[in-house]
Amino acid sequence: MKSKFSNLSRLLVGLINGNVHEFNVADDFNSMSETRKWNIHAGPISGLGFALSSELIFSCSRDKSVVWHCSENSSKLGSYHLENSCTAMVIDLPFVFIGDHGGHVTVLRIVDNQPNLVSKLSAHTNSITSLTWDGNKKVLYSGSSDHLIIMWDIGGGRGEAYELNGHNGRVTTLCAAPAAKRVFSADEHGKLMCWDMNCKRVETPEWKTSDCCEKCNQPFFWNLQAMWQRKVVGLRQHHCRTCGSAVCGSCCDNWTTYPPMGYETKVRICNDCNARMKDNPQNFK
Template sequence: MSAVGEVADPSMGMVKATAIIRDDDGIITVSSDNSVRVWLKRSNGQYWPSVCHFLTSAGRKLKIDHESRLVFIGQESGTVQMFELSEDLNVLASKRVFNAHNVPVNDLVLCKKKNWIISGGADGTISISEIGSGVKVSDFSCTIVPKNIDIDADSGVLFCGTSEGSIILVRISSDGVCSEVNKLQGHTSEITSILWEPNTNFLFSCSTDKTIMCWDIGGKKGLFLRLQGHQDIPINLSFKDMSLYSIGSNGGIVRWDMTKQRSPPPEWTESDSCEICKGPFFWNFKQMWEEKTMGKRQHHCRKCGKALCAKCASNQTVMPKLGFEFVPVRVCKECHDSVSDADKTPLAKHAALNRQCLNIEVDHSMRRVATINRNKSISLFNLEL
């Protein structure tokens, strides 16, 4: 990963979102000081703002349609404002304001097939508006507040990642009527990014629990794969040429080759005592009293799923085919001995950007990564993994 440049302006507030401009070496940013800025790269390698426009409230989310040059900004006030970026990149003209919510916008998704802009509000509402006319198509309240959203335009299903780790599926009819149709449970804590990949019919999600899930939505099989390769929290997902890219909060980036054969990890068994040494777990008061022994903490073998004590699960190994790529996980001795050196061959690649990131933007057309850093700067890299 080679560095392209860095944008740093002490007068700018904390950057909340950024978008890469494809027809020039530049970016757009929105920040906590209510500004939206277009940054272009000078011949000396430094970036300067060709546009600095101030909104009525701070921007939180940013989406750009590169073909039409329309820019959508979700704001703290709950509105979504649409701008058009001129071809010379020196004018950002306001075109329309969508009164989407009365609370801050959590996420935006552009549905070009329907010509809709869809936003999720901090109160759990989903707002759908027609881009050309500005008319609101629908309002819908989810049972849990969505933090991240994406859409399958062909089926009209909206995927909503929540703070509790579940993913709510909302079906949108042709006339905009919304209804919850399913909920996917797999993560144990807040969803940080969600991505629908229409060519494979896979839904990808990542969470503060450091796991990435691949859901086989097209095959209607529910949970498909669990990928674990991050020591930091994955906060961005993108997909290109059968490779899934995940980038974490400390700048760790993993490219998962999705052509490789993987298997879902086993279901964990439930037991009151270790399934190997038969020692009681700490809630098994009856056995603890009868054997006059202290209870043990429960662990699980990641290969067979048995409930084990720490001693019986003291062996560790990587198992890429089960999604455990770089960090060794607990297994029982029998499973540890059954894992060959060939079974440990990585199915993913890892690199480090060495940045404390608040947010990340990836553009595969430009082979470019933009990281929003905790020191208010934006770093740009070539995507070379």
């Protein structure tokens, strides 16, 4: 079940059968009465949004669709279909952000009730579980079953994305507090984290690809030709989290936290980055 509460004492509730119910909540919050019901989707409701300024109600579902209705007369005004099941949604008109089961975030721009695809944000390796929006900084946060939170700098116009690594389980809920410059996150194990978004962040590097260790040149286990020529056993590939190099275990045998990149728990880094951190610690704060 998904719910959305507006500042006009209107409560929207989305059910597993695809229906959306609207309730009027009493001023003392001790009772509520149903005012309307929509039979909108063919699958469970996974996200609801109410745009008060435009009097629009948005809903998304596991049936891969996003639908918006007029909140005044209940008429359907538009829809959009995704390639994967919708799992989360947040709106800040004219933009609508929809997370899906494939780990993507679809960005739509609604103009005269017509959807226009702006972009598709792809960085997660598992389904999106939660979205939250910082309207002050124009930053979108996405949480996923891959244990990762990604900060998308939408307003910056440079396509920057920053990772927040602190959970060891599926991220279940995100909530931005723009006035306090904080983001709260919770996971399936009950861990609650508070992220300071006022500090300087560094983009995480892309992981490099190589058939041999980029430090010692030893072949990885799939590089059969090099293994045969050198008469050696191939090694397992790892990646340095701070520079992205593809390295073997011996060249990446250091663990550290690095909050500017969002690593609040210890991650693997290569020997070169470890040496740079020890020699110039002021550059890694």
